[in-house]
């Protein structure tokens with residue numbers, strides 16, 4: 001056992017992250033054990049991530065893995081007998097270098113991965129993209145799996161960028177958010193817009209939205225839409 005196992009803040013993130021993995025399967029964003037969700041434990045140098053290669057059906061708060069921002073598993077903590085996600089180093093790199101990020105998600109959702117396979121950013125041609133992403137969804141560099149390379153690509157691409165999603169070339173979407181739920185929402189929305197824009201382009205030329213209209217749509221959605229109590233305000 002670890003002292004953190006009785007910390008209510010850690011337990012809440014364990015519960016949230018375990019539950020949010022169910023959203024990836026509910027929205028059809030992953031198959032088998034692909035993809036992962038992590039959440040920063042507020043006010044600490046810790047985050048929670050899923051165990052590697054474990055069926056989504058078997059994920060639970062107690063088998064989530066508590067890690068330090070260096071990506072090391074906290075010794076003796078709940079779930080520490082398992083190996084953490086393959087992308088733990090990437091998530092940890094994002095948390096260390098983007099202090100406002102509270103959640104990171106990775107999926108293999110079909111249409112977003114198809115754009116990533118072409119190394120092509122998704123142009124901002126529907127208001128839903130302007131609302132949620134404030135412009136195009138960018139492509140990140142090809143990066144090998146298992147070390148900080150993916151994390152470096154995410155941070156390099158998204159730092160100073162409005163988008164909460166990046167399509168890592170030849171791999172797929174990684175998303176960030178103020179918390180894990182916000183990052184999961186970005187993962188759901190990036191697949192939705194990837195599919196819509198793909199279908200639109202198959203039928204004919206796309207009509208770009210003028211930048212001033214993108215700015216207006218983004219500002220409204222980020223600051224007016226929804227409830228003032230929403231997490232991202």
Ligand SMILES: O=C(CO)[C@@H](O)[C@H](O)COP(=O)(O)O
Pocket residue numbers: 033034035036050051052053054084085086087106107145
């Ligand atoms: O594509 C990758 C590796 O980046 C992952 O989505 C894996 O497919 C899932 O890895 P675990 O989180 O289960 O280790």
